[in-house]
Amino acid sequence: MNQFLLFVRKEFYHVFRDPKTLLLLFGMPIAQIILFGFALTNEIKNSTIVIADYANDIASHQIIEKLAASNNFEIQNQNLSHVEIEGAFKKGDIKLAIVFPANFNNDLLHTNNAQVQIIADASDPNTANTLTNYASTIIKDYQRELTGNIMAPLQINTNVRMIYNPELKGVFNFVPGVMALVLLLVCVLMTSVSIVREKESGTMEVLLVSPFNPILVIISKAVPYFFLSIINLTVILVLSTTLMGMPINGSIGLLYFESSLLILCALSLGLLISNSTDSQQAAMLISLMGMLLPVMMFTGFMFPLENMPTGLQLFANIVPSKWYYIAVKSIMIKGLGLSEIWRETLILAGMTAVLLTISNRKFKIRLS
Amino acid sequence: METDIVIKTEKLTKRFGDFIATNQITFDVQAGEIFGFLGANGAGKTTAMKMLCGLSTPTSGNATIAGFDIYRETEQIKKNIGYMSQKFSLYEDLTVLENINFFGGIYGLSKKRLSEKSESLIETLNMKELRKKLVGSLPLGWKQKLAFSVSILHEPKIVFLDEPTGGVDPVTRRQFWDLLYAAADRGITIFVTTHYMDEAEYCNRITMMVDGEIKALDTPKKLMQQYSSDSMDEVFYELARGAKRKAD
Known part of the structure; x- marks a missing residue:
C-alpha cells in the first residue's frame, strides 16, 4: 500500500511538472466550453x-x-x-x-x-x-x-410546446457533448502517453524487474488521471452552469457516477493503445486521430445520428461517448434517474470491462 | 574468493520464430564476481540478460538466480536483483532525492533505512548540492552513476547492468567502474554487458557471445594468452570474425 501511494505521488509529480500536460488537462475543457458555448451556437440572432x-x-x-x-x-x-x-x-x-x-x-x-x-x-x-x-x-x-x-369557424390551432428546453438553447446540446469529448480525449491521451513514456525512457523495464506488481503499475497510473478528470469534470460543470445557464435537473451523484464510468472506459482504452506502441508520438497520434473524429461525429452532439446511413448508425453504437451523452442529457436536462438510463449505464460498464480485459491480457503478454 | 554460485544457466535458449537469439548458453557466475558479458550488437546479450532478470521467458533450458528458478520463482528473484537498463532508467522530471526515494520505496525499504541509504549515497557520489536538482539537468555521467547507485539501493545479491556506460567519456567511465568495484567488494555480484573492450579487461571473468552462442569464457588474461594477443580488442576480432549476423 505504501509503495502504491509512492507511485501515485510520483505520477502527480510528472503531471504537475509538465506545463504541456497541465495545459492540455485544464486548458482544453475551458477552451471547448467557451468555444462551443458562445461561438458555435445554432441559434441565429440578428x-x-x-x-x-x-x-x-x-x-x-x-x-x-x-x-x-x-x-x-x-x-x-x-x-x-x-x-x-x-x-x-x-x-x-x-x-x-x-x-x-x-x-x-x-x-x-x-x-x-x-x-x-x-x-x-x-x-x-x-x-x-x-x-x-x-x-x-x-x-x-x-x-x-x-x-x-374573432372566433373563426373550424380552425385547428397547433400548440407547440418545446419541453425540457423551451428556449431551444444550443448550450443544452453542447455541454454534455463537450463533457464526453473532453473526458474521453484527455483520459485516453494521458494514460497512453504516460505509459509509453515509461517504455521509451527505460523506466518501465526497471519497474517490471522490481518486486512491484505490474498490475499495480497500471492501476497506480490510472488513479491520478481519474482524480484529475473528476476535477476537470467539476470545472466544466461549474463553468457551464454559471456562465451558460446549463441546468442540472437530476442527481449530481448519478452524473458523477456516469462520468466515472466513462473515465474508466477511457483509461482502459488508453492502456490498450499504450500496449500497441512504443513511441510517445505514435501514442499521441493514435489517441488524437483515433478518438477525435469518431467522438465528434458519432456522439450525436454535432450531427444528429438519426440522419446517418444505417451502417454509420450501427458504428456509432461502439463509440462510448454516444451512450454517455444520452445518459448525461437525460440526467442534466430531463432530470431522469438510474431507472431510466440503466441501459446506457450497462453498455458503458460492459465496454469498460471488455477493454480492461483485453488490455490486461495484452499487458501480460508483453511481460513474457 | 567465495565459491557460492549465484547465477547458473544450462542450455538457456530463446527463439523468436525461426530466429534463435540465444542458443543453449551455459555458464556459472560466482558471488562477488564482476562478470562481463561481451558481444557485438545483435549477438544476443540483451536477450540473455532479460531472461535472467525475468523480463522474458526462455524457450528452453534452465537457470537459477540466487538459488531461485527463473520459471517458477520470479518473485523471489526480483527481490534479490537490481537492474539498470540500456536506456537511462531514472525519471528525468524528478529530483535526485525523489528518484532515490521512489526506487528505494518500491523495493520496500523502510523510511529510516531509506534516509540513511540516501544520505550515504549522496555522500559517496558527492552530490550534496545536486540533491534537489531535477535529474534531467545533470550531465550524463552523473546520471549513470546515480542510476547504478539507485539500482543497488536495496543491497541485491546480483545487479544486472545492460551497457551502462554507453556514450560516457573515458574518465567518467573509470569513475563508474570504481563504483562497480566498491559494490563488488561489498559482495554484490555484478553482471555487466558491454561492447567497450577496455572495460572487458576490468572484469574478473568474461564471456564472449557470437551469433547467440558463447564462444569463449575465461579471465581476460587467460583469453589474451589463449589467443596470443595483447588486448581484448584483438581477441574480440578473432572471435567475431566468424559471425554471420550483421550488426544492426
Whole structure:
C-alpha cells in the first residue's frame, strides 16, 4: 500500500511538472466550453431581412412591428419591391424577405384566407429553415391574437410546446457533448502517453524487474488521471452552469457516477493503445486521430445520428461517448434517474470491462 | 574468493520464430564476481540478460538466480536483483532525492533505512548540492552513476547492468567502474554487458557471445594468452570474425 501511494505521488509529480500536460488537462475543457458555448451556437440572432409591403395596412404593420421586436431579425428595409428583393438577395447581405400582398388586412378579416410570402436564401439550408421557422412562428402568434377576438369557424390551432428546453438553447446540446469529448480525449491521451513514456525512457523495464506488481503499475497510473478528470469534470460543470445557464435537473451523484464510468472506459482504452506502441508520438497520434473524429461525429452532439446511413448508425453504437451523452442529457436536462438510463449505464460498464480485459491480457503478454 | 554460485544457466535458449537469439548458453557466475558479458550488437546479450532478470521467458533450458528458478520463482528473484537498463532508467522530471526515494520505496525499504541509504549515497557520489536538482539537468555521467547507485539501493545479491556506460567519456567511465568495484567488494555480484573492450579487461571473468552462442569464457588474461594477443580488442576480432549476423 505504501509503495502504491509512492507511485501515485510520483505520477502527480510528472503531471504537475509538465506545463504541456497541465495545459492540455485544464486548458482544453475551458477552451471547448467557451468555444462551443458562445461561438458555435445554432441559434441565429440578428439576421438582416427585407420586407416588401404592398398592403401597407394595419395588419401588415403590426406583423412588421413584431418582427422588428424579435431579436432574431433586424429589418434592413421595409419598402422594397419584388424586383428589388432579388437584387438584395444577390448582394448577399440579407437572409430572408417577407412579402405582404395588397389588401392583406381585408383578405384576412373578410375571406379568412390571407397570404404572406416568405422567401429565404437556401444556399445555407439549415439557416434558411431556422429563419423561416422563426418568421412563421411570429406570424402565427399574430394570428392567434386576432382569433382571440374573432372566433373563426373550424380552425385547428397547433400548440407547440418545446419541453425540457423551451428556449431551444444550443448550450443544452453542447455541454454534455463537450463533457464526453473532453473526458474521453484527455483520459485516453494521458494514460497512453504516460505509459509509453515509461517504455521509451527505460523506466518501465526497471519497474517490471522490481518486486512491484505490474498490475499495480497500471492501476497506480490510472488513479491520478481519474482524480484529475473528476476535477476537470467539476470545472466544466461549474463553468457551464454559471456562465451558460446549463441546468442540472437530476442527481449530481448519478452524473458523477456516469462520468466515472466513462473515465474508466477511457483509461482502459488508453492502456490498450499504450500496449500497441512504443513511441510517445505514435501514442499521441493514435489517441488524437483515433478518438477525435469518431467522438465528434458519432456522439450525436454535432450531427444528429438519426440522419446517418444505417451502417454509420450501427458504428456509432461502439463509440462510448454516444451512450454517455444520452445518459448525461437525460440526467442534466430531463432530470431522469438510474431507472431510466440503466441501459446506457450497462453498455458503458460492459465496454469498460471488455477493454480492461483485453488490455490486461495484452499487458501480460508483453511481460513474457 | 567465495565459491557460492549465484547465477547458473544450462542450455538457456530463446527463439523468436525461426530466429534463435540465444542458443543453449551455459555458464556459472560466482558471488562477488564482476562478470562481463561481451558481444557485438545483435549477438544476443540483451536477450540473455532479460531472461535472467525475468523480463522474458526462455524457450528452453534452465537457470537459477540466487538459488531461485527463473520459471517458477520470479518473485523471489526480483527481490534479490537490481537492474539498470540500456536506456537511462531514472525519471528525468524528478529530483535526485525523489528518484532515490521512489526506487528505494518500491523495493520496500523502510523510511529510516531509506534516509540513511540516501544520505550515504549522496555522500559517496558527492552530490550534496545536486540533491534537489531535477535529474534531467545533470550531465550524463552523473546520471549513470546515480542510476547504478539507485539500482543497488536495496543491497541485491546480483545487479544486472545492460551497457551502462554507453556514450560516457573515458574518465567518467573509470569513475563508474570504481563504483562497480566498491559494490563488488561489498559482495554484490555484478553482471555487466558491454561492447567497450577496455572495460572487458576490468572484469574478473568474461564471456564472449557470437551469433547467440558463447564462444569463449575465461579471465581476460587467460583469453589474451589463449589467443596470443595483447588486448581484448584483438581477441574480440578473432572471435567475431566468424559471425554471420550483421550488426544492426
